Amino acid sequence: xxxxxxxxxxxxxxxxxxxxxxxxxxxxxxxxxxxxxxxxxxxxxxxxxxxxxxxxxxxxxxxxxxxxxxxxxxxxxxxxxxxxxxxxxxxxxxxxxxxxxxxxxxxxxxxxxxxxxxxxxxxxxxxxxxxxxxxxxxxxxxxxxxxxxxxxxxxxxxxxxxxxxxxxxxxxxxxxxxxxxxxxxxxxxxxxxxxxxxxxxxxxxxxxxxxxxxxxxxxxxxxxxxxxxxxxxxxxxxxxxxxxxxxxxxxxxxxxxxxxxxxxxxxxxxxxxxxxxxxxxxxxxxxxxxxxxxxxxxxxxxxxxxxxxxxxxxxxxxxxxxxxxxx
Numbered sequence: 001x002x003x004x005x006x007x008x009x010x011x012x013x014x015x016x017x018x019x020x021x022x023x024x025x026x027x028x029x030x031x032x033x034x035x036x037x038x039x040x041x042x043x044x045x046x047x048x049x050x051x052x053x054x055x056x057x058x059x060x061x062x063x064x065x066x067x068x069x070x071x072x073x074x075x076x077x078x079x080x081x082x083x084x085x086x087x088x089x090x091x092x093x094x095x096x097x098x099x100x101x102x103x104x105x106x107x108x109x110x111x112x113x114x115x116x117x118x119x120x121x122x123x124x125x126x127x128x129x130x131x132x133x134x135x136x137x138x139x140x141x142x143x144x145x146x147x148x149x150x151x152x153x154x155x156x157x158x159x160x161x162x163x164x165x166x167x168x169x170x171x172x173x174x175x176x177x178x179x180x181x182x183x184x185x186x187x188x189x190x191x192x193x194x195x196x197x198x199x200x201x202x203x204x205x206x207x208x209x210x211x212x213x214x215x216x217x218x219x220x221x222x223x224x225x226x227x228x229x230x231x232x233x234x235x236x237x238x239x240x241x242x243x244x245x246x247x248x249x250x251x252x253x254x255x256x257x258x259x260x261x262x263x264x265x266x267x268x269x270x271x272x273x274x275x276x277x278x279x280x281x282x283x284x285x286x287x288x289x290x291x292x293x294x295x296x297x298x299x300x301x302x303x304x305x306x307x308x309x310x311x312x313x314x315x316x317x318x319x320x321x322x323x324x325x326x327x
Contacts, residue, residue: 002169002181002234003048003058006039008261009136010314011230012049017313018228025133025316032128035148039138040125043162044183046232047126047138054165055144056151059123061158065184067121087120095143099127102139159184159192164212170235172201172209172217181234224270226302228310231262236272246272250292266307268299276307278314285315286322300325 001019006012017023028049031037038055042048045066050058094108105124123144131138144150153161159182166178175193179186193210201209211217229235236246236254246254246265250272254263263275266289274291287307295303307323315321 002165003043003050003054005043005232005234006047006049006131006138008231009131009138010133011232012039013133014228014230014264014310014314015233017310018230023313025313029128029132029134032132038125038144038148039127039131040123040144043181047131052148054161055125055148057153057158057161058165059144059158060153060155061160061162062183063121063123064155065188069183088122091120091122092143092145095122095124096146098142100141102141105141156192159189160196163189163192163196163210167198167211167215171215172199172203172211174203174207174209178210181237224267226299226306227267228276228306229265229267229272231264233265236262236265245270253292266303268295268303273299278311280315280318283319284322285311285318285320286324287311287314288324288326290326 001015004012004015013025013028016028028037032039032049036052037049038052039047039049040055040059042050042055042058043062048058091108095105100108124141125144125147126138127140127142127147129135130140162182162184163178166181167173170177170181175189176186179189182189197213199211199213199215201211203209245267254265254272254275264277265272266274266276268274273293273295274289276290277288279286279288287310289303289307304323304325308321311318311321311323
């Protein structure tokens with residue numbers, strides 16, 4: 001999976017439900033509480049849920065690139081700034097010893113009165129109960145080294161780990177795809193690819209595709225069951241464009257300036273075919289399907305069956321359930 005993008009906390013829960021058998025809401029909340037799953041700003045400077053084992057390699061792999069990108073964007077504002085290493089250590093010292101609300105963090109940064117404090121890469125994680133299904137606003141923060149302990153991987157090993165995790169979720173893929181997903185320059189990721197023993201293919205466009213030495217390669221005729229994806233699922237983002245999972249004619253319906261939060265989507269035969277949402281009354285929960293185009297009857301039956309399972313997963317305390325297809 002390579003981590004689950006979770007600007008909206010329920011996305012991680014739906015993302016796991018659609019990928020795993022017998023997944024229940026309480027399992028992820030419990031993993032976050034027990035520090036087996038970690039929620040923090042990582043790839044592409046966005047919020048992700050990852051395993052505790054993945055957190056430090058991911059953070060060490062992306063951190064230097066994200067800090068460097070920030071300094072390039074804000075180079076005029078930070079002209080003559082002292083060493084960023086000192087800034088990081090001052091911030092860590094100031095934030096140590098307690099959990100912080102987001103508004104308190106913002107006030108700490110404002111109190112320094114300078115833009116460059118916001119660009120220092122300080123590993124902060126969002127801690128429960130915030131950022132869970134039960135309390136969706138992810139506004140409680142703690143230094144990662146205090147929450148889970150420090151387990152440094154270093155940038156070099158971190159980049160290798162990022163590439164392997166990306167290929168595990170999305171390979172075979174180009175190195176540019178992996179760099180776009182991670183939010184690091186491809187020039188940094190290339191040495192990592194050269195150090196690893198990876199399998200190489202040639203795509204239809206002539207580009208080199210990387211994968212695990214023994215990664216599975218399903219045939220083009222492999223069945224693709226109906227699937228429901230949450231908002232901001234990384235499967236649909238630009239780095240995965242080559243997979244054609246999101247038909248180009250539908251892309252503007254999912255990603256546009258009027259709807260910056262994206263949409264929850266469903267897949268039919270391996271490609272996005274519409275969007276979904278749930279509605280909750282006092283006692284009844286309904287999952288609403290909005291296909292972009294007419295669907296075959298067999299696909300609609302399969303879609304309804306899977307939708308019925310999803311609404312029961314998401315609304316376990318409802319007295320009744322329904323699935324409605326919008327014309």
